[in-house]
Amino acid sequence: MCTAQRKRRGHGTLAVVGKTVFFSFIFNLLNTSNAGLQCTLIPGWLKQLDAGAGQVYGVNDNDEIYRLNGNDWVNIQGRLIHVSVGLSGLWGANRGNNIYKMQDGNWVQVAGALKQVDAGGRAHLVGVNGADNVYCLNQDTTFSRGTNVPFIQIDGNLKYYSCGLYGCWGVNNINDIYHRLNVNSENCKGSEWRRVDGKLVMVETSSDGAVYGINTVGQIYKREGISDSNPIGTKWSLVNIFGPFKHLSYDGGILWLINKDGNIFKCEDKKTCCEFCINDA
Numbered sequence: 001m002c003t004a005q006r007k008r009r010g011h012g013t014l015a016v017v018g019k020t021v022f023f024s025f026i027f028n029l030l031n032t033s034n035a036g037l038q039c040t041l042i043p044g045w046l047k048q049l050d051a052g053a054g055q056v057y058g059v060n061d062n063d064e065i066y067r068l069n070g071n072d073w074v075n076i077q078g079r080l081i082h083v084s085v086g087l088s089g090l091w092g093a094n095r096g097n098n099i100y101k102m103q104d105g106n107w108v109q110v111a112g113a114l115k116q117v118d119a120g121g122r123a124h125l126v127g128v129n130g131a132d133n134v135y136c137l138n139q140d141t142t143f144s145r146g147t148n149v150p151f152i153q154i155d156g157n158l159k160y161y162s163c164g165l166y167g168c169w170g171v172n173n174i175n176d177i178y179h180r181l182n183v184n185s186e187n188c189k190g191s192e193w194r195r196v197d198g199k200l201v202m203v204e205t206s207s208d209g210a211v212y213g214i215n216t217v218g219q220i221y222k223r224e225g226i227s228d229s230n231p232i233g234t235k236w237s238l239v240n241i242f243g244p245f246k247h248l249s250y251d252g253g254i255l256w257l258i259n260k261d262g263n264i265f266k267c268e269d270k271k272t273c274c275e276f277c278i279n280d281a
């Protein structure tokens, strides 16, 4: 069990996302310890990303959209302020809060206005608008080819809302955390809100049920004890990674982080202690 940190010095090539500048750099990276994570700085800068269904997409400060291919970001068409990928497909919102979904290789605008969307649910879609009203789409309409999709409003107000295997999690404008009970692909509205302890500025839920969030000072927290029978889990545990961070997503055992400067980190679970950690077991 790794219980201490040691600095790792590495070399790499950094590609400036949205520009054509490449340069070498040396970075110092703190490997995590208590979470059993090993983090790697990957090329580029982003302001937001989302991982789901084995894919990773992100947007930069110029609203340019990128898809991760290996360790390289590939620019794709369009401009978005928020992008999300998952079992519901690839969706996004632009600076005018127009909503787009990827269909046959093109962005198609659908009816409505949202500032943030999440496609990570059980093939349903959720999102919030500029007034923090909360909306969702059931699976049948998520995959319909129609553009006049019937968003269902959910009571309450959230600034960020994300869904995964065991339901949906969100935070409001005073960073209170809520879990939505009994959400499924045909009942995206769920049944009721359950207040969860703590304060987070954003929370992301993965398709394997993991829930991670960021607090007001950029620290990462993981929700422990989540299961089918206890989807709310038991407690928040601090993930000991050097930050501060402004955005995250989790999929397939990989925690994706963006720090306050826009640097992107890929953090993977390590079953055994890495060479840069002290094994005091």
Ligand SMILES: [Ca+2]
Binding pocket: 050, 051, 052, 084, 085, 086, 118, 119, 120, 162, 163, 204, 205, 249
């Ligand atoms: Ca997501």
